[in-house]
Amino acid sequence: MxxxxxxxxxxxxxxxxxxxxxxxxxxxxQAADLDDNQQTIDIQVDGGYSPEHIVLKQGVPATLNFTRTDPSGCLDHVVFADFGINQELPQGQKVSLKINTDQPGQYQWACGMDMFHGQVTVE
Ligand SMILES: [Cu+2]
Incomplete structure (x- = not known):
């Protein structure tokens, strides 16, 4: 027993x-907000990414709005290797990135040093 x-x-x-x-x-x-033929999502950058995993609809133009409030230089760039993006994120400023959603799949993003990661799922 x-x-x-x-x-x-x-x-x-x-x-x-x-x-x-x-x-x-x-x-x-988190899924992006869908509006007509446009989808957008806000991502906070503070000690990592929030949300960390985002879901986009295939074939709909997507805009990711990154806002870095974290003062550390670690997160001052965001890199999407799959899309050839290496974008600076000035602190306290919203930076909009266009993502190609033609191909379904999973795409990683990272900080400039490849320490923090996020993931986009296009489906
Ligand atoms: Cu880093």
């Missing part, structure tokens, strides 16, 4: 850990 209790508790703990991780990822992922 004790063994069964331990096993049930162990499974519950594992289920909780799985829920915790996947739950968090879901919260971080």
């Amino acid at each position: 004790d063994k069964i209790l331990v096993m049930v508790a162990g499974l519950a703990a594992i289920a909780f850990i799985i829920w915790w991780f996947f739950g968090q990822h879901k919260v971080e992922s």
Whole structure:
């Protein structure tokens, strides 16, 4: 009987850990606002990116508005290697980036030093 209790508790703990991780990822992922033939999303840059995962609709022109409030130089550039973008982000200024959404897929972005990451899903 004790063994069964331990096993049930162990499974519950594992289920909780799985829920915790996947739950968090879901919260971080955000779809862009769709308006006519245009989609936009605001991304705050402060100790990382918020949201960190964004979802764009394929074939609709997309604008990502990055605003860096973080004073550290680490995040002062944003790099989309797939799109050939290496953009400076002056502190406190909104910087708009156009993203090509012709091809579905997952695209990473990073800070200039490749330490912080974000992800765009085009679907
Ligand atoms: Cu960095």
